[in-house]
Amino acid sequence: MSKYTGGCAHVHVTASAEPIDNHECHCNVCKSVTKQQHTHVAFFNYGDVTVDHPEKIKRVPFNAQNPDGPLEICLCAECGAALMLDDKQKRIRVAVPNVMGYDDAAFPKATYHAFWDETKGYAKPADGRPVYDSLRPEFRWPAGA
Template identity: 60%
Template sequence: MAKYSGGCNHIHTHANAEPIDNHICHCSVCKQVTGQDTTHVVFFKHGDIVSDNLDHLNRQPFNKNNPDGPLELCTCSTCGTPIMLNDKLGRIRAIVPNLMGYNAEQMPATYHAFFDPATGAETPKDGRPVYEGLRPDFVWPEPMA
């Protein structure tokens, strides 16, 4: 049995490795894609998220303003459920627990990312650090060969 699992009735994903990053995202792209004011995002190394049915994923650019960017949103070709974010460079795969069938309580966010006070939003006061980007010590994994 996998430590973390999600997906939909048609495509199952899982990971046994620990996430490499876990944050609450405040970026405009996450807001646009999810429709949420903030989004709990969990990064795993690319090879750590395994899917039983990659051939049945629809892939579309994650950021419509940067269609050639590295991230693609993968959704189930049968039901449309979002399954994961795939990094075409092979560094990470990301999940949004509350939208992708994962238990968010197993992977609590440790900080706030991409917070921009110029938006007028109130600075989060939940005790977690708040950064203008990813946490300063985050290092992107090497791409998978």
């Protein structure tokens, strides 16, 4: 059963479960990639996200400052659309709903703010959700494959 679908006309990405983490990300890498001050990000267990045409995916490092890091941006080789973040360690797959072809309104609202840093020059979020300088303290990375 599909809970969430995204992607583009050439590659469809499907999540079959709820996110294991769902936050507004304030990290510099997300800012650089999305050009947004903060970005709604949903982590899924790796096996809960499937792709119908993996042969049509072009992979690029998520963090240009750490090109050997574990996350890669998956792009459609035909149209260049951002599809998902893929974890080389096979722990998670990541959706950025408003950038990766999902219906952002269909996703659960982000439950907290992650990677907020007072040196970034804007006010601390005051929408009632917790604000952390990293992921929420109780988050545990799933085991990889």
